[in-house]
Amino acid sequence: MTILKEKIQSDLKEALRSKDELRLSVLRMLFSAIHNREIEKRAKTGVVELNDEEMTAVLRSEVKKRKDAIAEFTKGGRLGLAEKESSELKILKAYLPQELNDGEIEKTVQEVIALLGGGTSEFGQIMGEVMKRLKGQASGEKVSTVVKKFLQK
Numbered sequence: 725m726t727i728l729k730e731k732i733q734s735d736l737k738e739a740l741r742s743k744d745e746l747r748l749s750v751l752r753m754l755f756s757a758i759h760n761r762e763i764e765k766r767a768k769t770g771v772v773e774l775n776d777e778e779m780t781a782v783l784r785s786e787v788k789k790r791k792d793a794i795a796e797f798t799k800g801g802r803l804g805l806a807e808k809e810s811s812e813l814k815i816l817k818a819y820l821p822q823e824l825n826d827g828e829i830e831k832t833v834q835e836v837i838a839l840l841g842g843g844t845s846e847f848g849q850i851m852g853e854v855m856k857r858l859k860g861q862a863s864g865e866k867v868s869t870v871v872k873k874f875l876q877k
Contacts, residue, residue: 726773726774726775726776726779727776728776728779728780728819729758729774729779731819732751732754732755732758732819733755735747735751736748736751736752736755739751746808746811746812746815747815749812750812750815750816751815753786754782754783754786754816754819757782757785757786758774758779758782761774761778761782762774765778776860777859777860780820780821780860781860783816783819783820784820784860784863784864786816787813787816787817787820787863788863788865790809790810790812790813790816791813793805793806793809794806794809794810794813797809821860821861822861823861823862823863823866824858824861824862826866826870829854829858829862829866829867829870830870830874832854832857832858833850833854833867833870833871833874834874835857836850836853836854836857837850837871837874837875839853840853847871847872847875850871850875851864851867851868851871854867854871855867
């Protein structure tokens with residue numbers, strides 16, 4: 725079992741003991757999402773456990789869902805629900821690794837553009853290579869913004 729999964733399990737037990745309903749709910753949902761991804765992986769590859777990169781991908785997916793929900797609820801005037809999603813987002817972000825700063829992302833993007841060329845038609849290739857090099861240390865949204873900035877120059 726990975727360290728991250730053990731931490732989530734431990735925190736889930738602690739939330740259960742302390743009767744922290746919100747934290748308990750979020751961690752159960754997260755654990756369920758991880759379990760579902762493990763089932764998918766087992767069906768495809770026969771490997772049972774997720775590695776740290778795959779766990780981070782599940783976390784980022786759940787964070788993105790919360791961000792999207794916050795935007796939609798705010799747009800629809802459902803501020804109570806947006807606030808709840810925001811609270812869930814804070815809990816989930818605590819499990820994500822520290823993101824790289826913009827300067828480090830820009831440096832990686834520049835290296836990849838120099839390697840692959842800088843045309844806008846190569847956006848997908850550039851994104852793929854940058855994300856592979858950063859290995860979950862930056863969100864796709866943030867990397868996409870930086871890549872687009874450099875391709876427009």
